[in-house]
Amino acid sequence: MPAILKVSDARAILGHDVLGGDEAHAAFGVRVEEPPLPFTAEELHSAQTAGEMLVLRLASDPTGPLTLQRMIQHMPQSFDDRYLRKMGYQLRDDWGIELEPLATADTCHLGWALVRKEILAETRNLAYDEQDALVTRQRVDVRRRTAVEAVYDTLLHVATRHMRLLATSWDWTKSRTIDGGYLNVGGFGPAGLQILSFSRAVRHGALGVCPTRQPA
Numbered sequence: 129m130p131a132i133l134k135v136s137d138a139r140a141i142l143g144h145d146v147l148g149g150d151e152a153h154a155a156f157g158v159r160v161e162e163p164p165l166p167f168t169a170e171e172l173h174s175a176q177t178a179g180e181m182l183v184l185r186l187a188s189d190p191t192g193p194l195t196l197q198r199m200i201q202h203m204p205q206s207f208d209d210r211y212l213r214k215m216g217y218q219l220r221d222d223w224g225i226e227l228e229p230l231a232t233a234d235t236c237h238l239g240w241a242l243v244r245k246e247i248l249a250e251t252r253n254l255a256y257d258e259q260d261a262l263v264t265r266q267r268v269d270v271r272r273r274t275a276v277e278a279v280y281d282t283l284l285h286v287a288t289r290h291m292r293l294l295a296t297s298w299d300w301t302k303s304r305t306i307d308g309g310y311l312n313v314g315g316f317g318p319a320g321l322q323i324l325s326f327s328r329a330v331r332h333g334a335l336g337v338c339p340t341r342q343p344a
Contacts, residue, residue: 133165133172138182141172145181145245147284155287156189156202166240166343175242183243183281185236185342196231196276196323203283208320225275225323228305234276239342243273243281247297247314247336256300256310256328259337270339275303275323277340278313282321292316298324299338 139146149162162184167175175182188194189202200207212224225231251259263270273281278299285293298314305311309325312335316322326335 133167133169135162135165137169138165138167138172141169142176142182144289145176147181147281147288148184151284151288152184152186155284156186156194156199158186158189158194160184160186160238163239167242171242178244179246180242180244181281181285183241183284185239185241185277185280187235187238193233193235194280195233195235196279197226199276199279199283200226203287206283206286206320208315208317208322210319211322211324225311228311230275230303230305234274234303236274236277236280237342241277241281241340241342243277243340244338245285245293247294247299247334247338249336251300251336252333253331254336255331259300263337263339266339267341269341269343271341272302272337273299273340275301275311275313277301278338279321279323282313282316286316294321294338297334297336298322298332300326300335 135148149160152158186194189198212226250262278301282293294314294316298312300310300312303311305325309327311323311325313323
């Protein structure tokens with residue numbers, strides 16, 4: 129049976145691509161005891177080669193569930209406010225992520241996850257179902273992120289590493305809107321992080337998947 133690694137072991141392999149308890153405290157003001165790492169040294173070396181980071185995802189902050197809405201409150205300057213309440217993928221004035229029920233309900237699951245820092249190149253210019261088929265062919269334990277995971281990972285990275293991931297691309301997540309679209313997170317330029325929604329038939333060169341795995 130492989131030895132259980134310490135977080136210090138993970139940092140020796142992945143360096144600044146480990147975002148653990150100290151980073152979570154710096155970003156969201158939460159002190160937690162870091163759970164045991166569920167990944168082997170071999171998996172972490174493979175993650176380093178694949179351009180992945182190791183993230184400790186949290187489900188709550190000192191005030192309660194760490195939802196999308198709560199993260200917007202934590203770091204309002206990190207979001208492009210044009211997409212919070214004013215416009216959506218069809219340029220409707222009555223859509224924005226803050227109007228979606230999941231924005232005040234969904235959270236991450238507490239635990240360690242590996243995730244690609246940028247979208248998988250092979251998933252560009254594919255419709256949603258085609259992306260799913262490609263991702264699941266690679267590994268059975270790999271999946272899309274949820275929208276709250278994508279936002280959490282991206283904010284944690286910019287708050288502690290001072291670099292914007294997904295600056296010119298969008299991660300198409302598994303989170304559905306009330307009208308049947310799927311949320312995508314990215315376009316993290318100077319105006320802030322964008323959260324949009326597209327129908328599953330859309331294809332775009334900057335729209336792809338950042339695969340993640342997070343053991344239960």
